[in-house]
Amino acid sequence: MSRKKRFVKTLTDKEQFTLEQGFKYGSAPDFRQRCQILLLSHKGYEVKQIINMLDVSPHTVYNTIKSWREDGIGGLVRKKGQGRKATLQADNAEHVEVTRKAVEKHAQNSGLILEELYTQLDIAPMSKRSLQRFLKKMATAGRDSEG
Secondary structure: OOOOOOOOOOOOHHHHHHHHHHHHHOOOHHHHHHHHHHHHHHOOOOHHHHHHHHOOOHHHHHHHHHHHHHHHHHHHOOOOOOOOOOOOOOOOHHHHHHHHHHHHHOOOOHHHHHHHHHHHHOOOOOOHHHHHHHHHHHHHHHHHHHO
């Protein structure tokens, strides 16, 4: 007994247009891929064919179809809280304070700042670019609270 074939049978013209626009102009790559999965499924491609064409896992295809059926186009958008969590948290007072002191001590030397953060905060290694993003968050958060 094989698995029941799952695909998107009917799409209204409006839904199809929305998915095509999402596939062409969507800002997030995962959203564009989910739109493409649904369009291919609507065209009659089986899950195995979609998997091979897009090089995705079966779970991706099945979950995309399920999300579409349950939530429509909103089910294709990445939800808040998904993805990797930041190593340094801007709302963590200890992270902010230790980083601020390290920056004052080793201004313009991100390598030394990172070493100090590793030893004092016991955090996983992170890139210099991650440190730059965190410092930018700290700077904009301080500016917002002043004005």
